[in-house]
Amino acid sequence: MKLTLKIWRQKNNKAKGELKTYPIDGIEGDMSFLEMLDVLNEGLINKGEEPVVFDHDCREGICGSCSLQINGEPHGPDRLVTTCQLHMRMFNDGDTIVIEPFRAKAFPVIKDLVVDRSSFDRIQQAGGFISVNTSGNTIDANSIPVNKHDADESFNAATCIGCGACVAACKNASAMLFTSAKVSQFALLPQGRIEATERVLNMVAQMDKEGFGNCTNTGACEIECPKGISLENIARMNREYLSASLEG
Amino acid sequence: MAILSSSIARKVAMALSGLFLVLFLAQHFTINITSVIDPDTFNNLSHFMGHNFVVQFIAQPILIFGVVFHFIMGLVLEIRNRNARQISYNSFKGNKNSTWASRNMIISGAVILAFLGLHFYDFWFPEIVHKYVESNPLDATRYYPELLHKFESPVRTGLYCLAFVLLALHLWHGFSSSFQSMGWNNKYSKGLRGFTQFYAIFIPLGFIFIALYLHFNQ
Known part of the structure; x- marks a missing residue:
């Protein structure tokens, strides 16, 4: 060829x-x-x-x-x-x-073709984690029952590899799909609910601070995502954010 | 106050103001279609809308605020979004992953705004002058003849029809998108999208029908 x-x-x-x-x-x-x-x-x-x-x-x-x-x-x-x-x-x-x-x-x-995607790392660091005590009294995750649908949705969100295709495809260079996947994977699980409010507020604040654009729901990110991360995650993050903002 | 400056708050503000304008469109269409069905009913409804205190001094200012807010917020979002990608791609195939309507809301919105200017020039300003500057006596029969007179011009009729096509494109994306912005994406979303797309076609097509009907039935 x-x-x-x-x-x-x-x-x-x-x-x-x-x-x-x-x-x-x-x-x-x-x-x-x-x-x-x-x-x-x-x-x-x-x-x-x-x-x-x-x-x-x-x-x-x-x-x-x-x-x-x-x-x-x-x-x-x-x-x-x-x-x-x-x-x-x-x-x-x-x-x-x-x-x-x-x-x-x-x-x-x-x-050349290499870009600095550490802005994604900083969004993750702002809240993309759960605080677990690992000093000898760790609770087996299987001891907490999780609804099958929520477990599947959480896993799907967790398949995001943070490549940045969502940002690249979006005409606004928005990082909403990435951030929402990272918010969703925890928000759907009981272990993640404890820090859910501050997680979504902090991660969205960091996303805005990094200078990404605003989502206008074109759906380009979902089509181009190599892992098929769904737009449902963005809707879920919007819900999480609105209720977290109202909570305080 | 962080919520007022966050990207999600801006999305929700756009969605809520857009939904308010969608409701207004339905109301406007309902009154306008009576001009085709029964001119007397159109005259009576127009007279009521033009002289009712609640409509004139409460609903109308809220509507004007909604339009101005939606426009300003849309412009702010567009500027911020353009700033988020300062160097453009040499090759960007937006058609492969999104609709033209979804990517060009600013264009369809700008055309609708220009149309609103013409619409105000045609109807709103003359109405204000008639009522409050010239202080003419009440006449509940003047509305239909005035409407008919406006649509004598083929140019004006054509401009109205063109604006309604852009309105359809704006609604096609904007109406369903507003629910996603507010966090509504579930098993009912497909049905809701179907309804919003029907609305996006039906209402503008109805307005086009009214404009053409009035133009060809002088």
Whole structure:
């Protein structure tokens, strides 16, 4: 497969970036998107040029590192997959592929295709946890009965890998889907109810502080999420937030 | 006071003001459709709306506040949202994951606002002048002829119809979206979405029908 890649190159956070064109040949349909970039980088290194910098870690759709905007969509044209699970068979011989970093004020570019997503970490740190005493008298989680529906919904919310595709897909660069998944996974469980009020208030306050946009319910985040996180989580967070605000 | 400045509070404020305007639209449509069915009823209802103290001095100011609030909040949200992505994508395929109506509420909203300007120029300001500046005597039969006169112009009729198409697009996303903003997303949401989409088509189409009916029945 012969392709033309248009890749965002940016030396550092301060530099002005631009799209650079790279022709590439010999790409197999069974290669993953990242393997295709590996081939490109090998060629660039052999020619003495600077390789394209991109984030990756597990390469099996779990870590959420490999976040690229591919032909105008986060993680490319396939659904429910991350960039590392995207196969080149989704493209045709002769295609031009535009590859850009996820764009948001809260995701500043570090270099080329790598962005700083530590804003997500700070949202998590603001309340995405439960306080459990582990000093010898830990209660077995199975001793607290959990409704099957709530357990399933909580688990579904917990599958969010924090890749940032929701922010990248949203025309407003809103992080509501991410934050709501992290709020929901605890709000649905009895263990999470104890700190529910301060959790949702603190996490939403941090989300706003990071400079993400406001959700306008376009639903783009749900469609592009590689883990299929549902918009129901945003509605749940809105309910949680409103009742928490009224409580005090 | 954190709730008043949070992103979720702003969403809820937009939703509540939008729902209020949706209710107003239903009321406005109900009165306007009588102009097609029975002009006398239209005259009587218009006279009542134009001279009832509660409608004029309580409901009307609340309505104007609702419109202004919805517009200003929409503009504030749009500015903040644009600021949240300062560098645009070279390639952004919004059509792959969302509807045009949902992504362009600011455009449909701006057209509706411009239409409101024309609508005020056509009906509201002349009514204020008639009642409070010229202090004309009460006449409960003047409303239908005045309405008919306004829709003589094919340009005005066309502009009204165009605005109603944009109103349909605005409602198509906004009405159902307001429930999601207020935290309503459950097993009834599918049915509710069906109702909101029916409303989004029925009401603007009804207004278009009224405008065309009046234009072609001079």
